[in-house]
Amino acid sequence: MINNKPVLRPETLTVGYGYDPNDHMRAAKPPIYLTSTFTYPDAETALRAHDAYAAGNVAAENGGFVYARLDHPNLVMLQDRLAVLDHAAACAVFNSGMSALATVMLTCLRPGDALLHTTPIYGGTHALMNTLLLPVQDIQPFPLPPAATESDLIATATAAMKHGPVGIILAETPANPTCSITDMAGLVRLADTIELRQGRRPLVVVDNTFLGPLLQNPLEHGADLTMTSLTKYAGGHSDVLAGSVSGSFCLVEKLRKTRTLLGTHLDAHGCWMLLRSLETLSVRTERAQKNAEAIARFLATHQAVEAVTWPGLLPQDSPTRRVFEQQCSGAGSTFSFSVKGGREEAFLVLNALKIPRLAVSLGGTETLVCHPATTTHHAVPRERLYETGISEGTVRISVGIEHQDDLIADFKQALSRI
Ligand SMILES: *Cc1c(COP(=O)(O)O)cnc(C)c1O
Numbered sequence: 001m002i003n004n005k006p007v008l009r010p011e012t013l014t015v016g017y018g019y020d021p022n023d024h025m026r027a028a029k030p031p032i033y034l035t036s037t038f039t040y041p042d043a044e045t046a047l048r049a050h051d052a053y054a055a056g057n058v059a060a061e062n063g064g065f066v067y068a069r070l071d072h073p074n075l076v077m078l079q080d081r082l083a084v085l086d087h088a089a090a091c092a093v094f095n096s097g098m099s100a101l102a103t104v105m106l107t108c109l110r111p112g113d114a115l116l117h118t119t120p121i122y123g124g125t126h127a128l129m130n131t132l133l134l135p136v137q138d139i140q141p142f143p144l145p146p147a148a149t150e151s152d153l154i155a156t157a158t159a160a161m162k163h164g165p166v167g168i169i170l171a172e173t174p175a176n177p178t179c180s181i182t183d184m185a186g187l188v189r190l191a192d193t194i195e196l197r198q199g200r201r202p203l204v205v206v207d208n209t210f211l212g213p214l215l216q217n218p219l220e221h222g223a224d225l226t227m228t229s230l231t232k233y234a235g236g237h238s239d240v241l242a243g244s245v246s247g248s249f250c251l252v253e254k255l256r257k258t259r260t261l262l263g264t265h266l267d268a269h270g271c272w273m274l275l276r277s278l279e280t281l282s283v284r285t286e287r288a289q290k291n292a293e294a295i296a297r298f299l300a301t302h303q304a305v306e307a308v309t310w311p312g313l314l315p316q317d318s319p320t321r322r323v324f325e326q327q328c329s330g331a332g333s334t335f336s337f338s339v340k341g342g343r344e345e346a347f348l349v350l351n352a353l354k355i356p357r358l359a360v361s362l363g364g365t366e367t368l369v370c371h372p373a374t375t376t377h378h379a380v381p382r383e384r385l386y387e388t389g390i391s392e393g394t395v396r397i398s399v400g401i402e403h404q405d406d407l408i409a410d411f412k413q414a415l416s417r418i
Pocket residue numbers: 096097098099122124125172176207209210229230231232241242243
């Protein structure tokens with residue numbers, strides 16, 4: 001499906017799209033609109049603005065602005081820029097990736113629904129499904145095995161439909177932290193099959209956090225919604241939390257309505273930080289990816305390392321490689337590797353590294369490392385964790401933009417401790 005593919009290239013769009021100085025006192029760069037409310041010129045305009053809002057068309061009156069929880073100028077600039085990068089008709093921005101995902105779930109699922117999701121899945125998403133949606137709304141998550149075959153998909157969907165209608169198929173691809181890749185076209189075909197059987201069509205939602213819109217456009221592969229934790233690569237400096245969801249105007253408008261009820265919009269300053277960070281996204285991505293390749297290649301040949309998951313190293317003739325090449329225009333710079341041994345050996349390496357900081361999160365200018373089993377994926381039951389390719393020896397690395405030789409030398413000395 002070719003959605004709204006822009007003519008200009010992303011490197012151009014990230015710098016200035018969505019901001020016109022003519023609309024803002026000719027300021028060359030976006031001013032920050034620190035205001036919670038917007039004045040009306042007269043009572044009649046106020047009435048028309050509220051009539052328009054009730055009819056679902058807030059942009060029609062009063063310059064589109066009423067109250068900052070509904071929409072505000074910096075939010076619009078950021079949403080316009082992200083929508084064009086996602087090849088989408090519209091985008092909604094939230095104050096974290098989790099509030100973006102939670103808003104999708106609360107808007108698009110009904111009590112008693114079933115939800116299919118790929119594995120492994122981000123620990124926060126796992127907790128959202130199992131500690132909120134399941135007990136409060138009886139929405140039952142059904143995990144799909146990594147590298148699920150067509151018959152795995154059908155079998156899981158059949159089991160799910162016994163619980164209730166499948167409302168969402170959620171794919172995290174590449175998955176955090178194993179870089180496991182899911183064929184989005186396969187999930188769209190599954191949505192077709194489920195629709196035939198239950199009448200209602202499930203939405204295909206992709207968590208695109210690992211690559212982001214510069215390296216992967218899920219809407220081009222038939223997804224209904226693409227979600228990104230902007231906290232990671234878009235923010236890029238580990239200093240702001242935000243999330244986005246892009247898709248059709250109609251779906252995104254529903255999400256914005258829920259966002260207004262919950263108050264999960266991103267504030268003006270956060271939007272401004274992201275507009276600024278997006279300007280360097282393409283150069284940061286390019287540099288981090290080059291570093292990631294060098295480090296992945298170094299790790300893959302090290303005798304203390306068992307496996308490296310950087311997708312650029314997928315074997316040339318494998319089916320996963322074909323899906324990777326179809327869906328992704330780059331392999332990104334966050335991946336995992338497992339050291340020989342287990343938790344003790346992984347901790348030895350983590351504690352010996354001097355340049356990478358030991359922290360959760362990813363996508364910043366600085367290299368970060370963590371031990372997924374005991375941090376990001378703490379909430380996931382051990383059995384599920386091990387089945388989906390995360391072991392006690394797994395270390396996740398988010399490669400930054402430092403000099404690759406310094407990073408490699410540091411990994412070399414740290415691995416020598418094993
Ligand atoms: C970080 C992350 C999230 C959650 O985003 P926040 O901005 O931290 O709320 C969701 N999915 C993935 C894959 C992530 O890495």
